[in-house]
Amino acid sequence: MFSNTTFRTASRLSSRQVSPLLKSTSVRATSSSFPAQTRSAGTTSENVTQDQAHSILAAQRKLRPISPHLSIYQPQLTWYLSILNRITGVALSGGIYVFALAYLAAPTFGLHLESATIAAAFGSLPVAAKVGIKAAVALPFTFHSWNGIRHLLWDTGKALDIKGVYRTGYVVLGLTTLSTVYLAFM
Amino acid sequence: MASAFRTSALRTAASAFKTCARPALAAPKIAFLKPQPRIAAFHTSKSLSILPPGRQVIEGTINDAAPVPESNPSHGSYHWTFERLVSVGLIPLTIAPFALGSVSPVTDAVLGAAVVIHSYIGFESSIIDYIPGRKHPTAKKVFMWILKGSTVLVLVGLYEFETNDVGITEAVKRVWKA
Incomplete structure (x- = not known):
């Protein structure tokens, strides 16, 4: 939400000079001046076959934390x-x-x-x-x-x-x- | 004796040392600066991989609900009642040798058979609990067949013991009094 607003403001002001206040804000919001959108593999549901979806899920499952052991x-x-x-x-x-x-x-x-x-x-x-x-x-x-x-x-x-x-x-x-x-x- | 020296102030100081000073002393400062690689956020306990993750089984599509098995009284209530009947029956069969001193060969054979049925049910439950068939279908089948085969051989062995030897109750008694 916050970074979106920053992004819109920044794109509006991009042709003009950037105020020092905005610069510091955008630095705090993201590491780069323009926030890059990232999508994990699991969310690209289009153009993924059933077998691919299964293998993605199987790979994800192996990274999930296991339930705590008896000793806890x-x-x-x-x-x-x-x-x-x-x-x-x-x-x-x-x-x-x-x-x-x-x-x-x-x-x-x-x-x-x-x-x-x-x-x-x-x-x-x-x-x-x-x-x-x-x-x-x-x-x-x-x-x-x-x-x-x-x-x-x-x-x-x-x-x-x-x-x-x-x-x-x-x-x-x-x-x-x-x-x-x-x-x-x- | 030592507790007399542990005043409340000392105890507070000791607990403060335990909670604050120990981690700072134990963990080097560099640990706070370096970002620790974590698999999942909020997962604070140490990961102990006891066994490698088994085969990942996904039935149907990703969003399908788990199928509800068909209900059948012979898998549920009848089976449960049969288990209890065997367990209840074992009580008099176990007490009888103690109370009477010795039992007839027939009672001894019934005791042996009831113990084997009770054992079979117990082993079967353990296999079902610890070797999930959904993840390890082959291993479960192998263990179930090992159980079935060994149970038949155990029944043959106990029959041999009942016919050629003195019987379970009498044998236990003789060894115990030896």
Whole structure:
């Protein structure tokens, strides 16, 4: 708006002498004495084929800022327990899948994964290792179980407000701690 | 102990030092004179390219609205209800071995099957969430088929374990008590 007015005034006065006031104004408005119009590639909609338009858009998209990464969000019980539920679930299911596939492949590779062999190997471990391994299995198992019940409670429409989410979250953490300790020393 | 020495005046001074003095000391003065290359205005956070941008998919013309998928209860409510039924069913199946000490081979087999179905649903949801099919259709297909294939093999493996070994519940119990 401002530079347009300057441009019109400047063109009117161009044949005559330019006043010092106008000179300084035009310098402030643009870098050159006459403002050059610029158009970015995306705005020239005429004479652009569909394929060209797509490639222009695809190129523009790659320059767009990506959404912020997880580290900028405040650690909160809500999303921490949510992602822990998925991580523990994938870890537990992954363990079951790996064991079942290994058990199926064991005869081919000469491995011994019978329950008796595993129990004998586990029994020969020192007590600290036994408790540690049991805790490492019990923690994701109990957390995913208690949090699963929390999810089923939400599915009935209960405890869906912020207060309910936090209260049930702390209950899940408490129950997970107790049951993990119990199972680890069982 | 140390907090006794931190008077309010000191705290103010410390926070003033933190907010004002630190950036000036950390960043050399030349940084204020040189125009910093920025991709987008108002984008103040540091750009971390974790993965390269994937294939850019544009369906239809640029101004087309996103298509609304056809609604089908077997993809929505029935599927949801089935998932909940499996989850609810897992509760008594998990408690029974603890409460009774041991379970019948049939209950053990049902537990194994329910765990595999529950796992399959969980893995499927993870693939859908983290490998968007619109951007990476081939990768999604490959992962889905790997999941389907491995799930069938896992079911065969668990069948073998149930018939040739002592069963899931009894095996866990024996290892845990070893």
